[in-house]
Amino acid sequence: MQSIQHFFPLLDQPRKAVITAHQKPDGDAMGSMLGLYHFLVQLGHDVTVISPTNWASFLNWMPGVDKVIDFENKRELSVNIINSAEIIYCLDFNILHRTRNMETYLEKAKCIKVLIDHHQQPQEEVFDYGISDTGKSSTCEMIFDLIANSGHDDKINKEIATCLYTGIMTDTGSFRFPSTTASVHKAVARLKETGFNHSVIHENIYDNFSESRLRFIGNALLYKLDVLYEYNTAMMAISKYDLIKYEIKTGDTEGLVNYLLTIEGIKFGALVIDRDEERKWSFRSKGEFDVNAFARTHFEGGGHKNAAGGRSDETLDQTARKFKQIIKQYEKELQ
Template identity: 60%
Template sequence: MKPIREIYPLLNEPRKIVITMHQKPDADAMGSALGLYHFLVSLGHQVTVISPTNWAKWLNWMPDSSKVVDFELNKEKSEQILTEAEWLFCLDFNTLSRTKNLAPKLDKYTGTRILIDHHQQPEVDKFVFGVSNTAKSSTCEMIYDFIVESGNVQRVTKDIAECLYAGVMADTGSFRFPAASASVHRMVADLKDKGLEHTKVHENIYDSYHENRLRFIGHVLLHRMDVYYEYNTAVISIPKIKGFNLKHNICRCICSLTQIFGIDSMHLNISRTFICSPILF
């Protein structure tokens, strides 16, 4: 995998580009994809974002989220777009298996695959260009770096700022995790200068849940949480539960365990009936 900086000189030549992310995209996946989408469109590229699966409705506030193609609902259209694309950006995942039924199509893709991701153990042989950095807070932070390092910081608009801020905020636990480095805060300051309304983004993500989500979390914390103070450990176990009418299943209860004094180790046991996004729901 060649360094991603080698594509910077090629950005000014318009081409057909596809951006994709992992299945059941969260705020970082969708935010990075749409942030990059707006940037590439501003350079004159023809860009399509394809999600391997559907996504939570609370992500639909992001600018141009309505243009994202759901592969599971539009397989023929997605395959045609992929066939015509010269570049394929893969964001917030580093193994093709993370894209569910889209994976075989990505594996057969004959154009240029480009990786931007912050997770461990990337399949580097699958990508022509890329950057993989586990020290980064989020893929959204890496998209910001990509824009800045390519010499296009002036192209960061309010729409891009909102998309990127959403992912960084989510993946840093609202900036309380160690990954919220000084560079993250400098990035946010620049996004504010570009018109970011951070309270609006926070409300769109954290104040738009369904009643059933809170009832589910309450049920789990009351009936499914075990605390072992002698081991500084807390465990949540979630079997198949009926009665909450949850389309996008919720596993974020584990984050509540960080609020218990003296707990250093947290574990989540979950039925495979549920689909867990590790950061946000």
């Protein structure tokens, strides 16, 4: 994989491009896809944004989201577009299987593939150009760098700024995570020069949920919370019954794992949810405990040092019991 700087000259040569991200795109994934979309369109590229799956409804206000194609709903159209693409931009994921059923088609595509991501251990061999920087707060910050460093800072308009701010804000936990460096604030200051309203973005992201989601969170905190004080760890196991009872939709469980770290003394939070095809884990930590390594070692996952995910084919009860056994190995690290 050649460095992203070697790719910059190709930006000024209009091509047929596809932009994609990981399945169930969050604020950073959607923000980076749409931010890059609005940028490339200004340069004359023919651009299509394809999401591997659907996304949370609280992202539907974002400028350009109406043009995003859901691969699962329009597979034949999506495959044809991928096969005819000259460049595919892969954002906010480090390995192709995170695009779910798009993986095979992306792997077979004969065009130029560009990686822009901030997760550990990228699958570099499948990309022609790219950058993988775990020191960056978000992929949206990296798209900002791409635009600025390629000499196109003048192209940053209100639409781009709105999209990129969304991803930076969500992936930094509203600027409270350690990844919020000086460069993050400098980027936000430049984005604010376009005049977008950041208060409206916060409202759309955080104040835009259903009553049933709030009741679901209350039920989870009251009945599903398991605090393991001897390991400074808290966990939740959410059943499929709860998802159905409270009519939980894509995005409704986002942020639930973060509640676990608000408990005094807790350094490690783990959430497992019973999905149809598998059990999905979310891990969060404070300080030096590496949940990326934990997820890779025990739950076929990965991510960042303080935020990662995993999976299991076991039942909900089985994988929860497995977690409680495994955590005993980390008692000293979590003290």
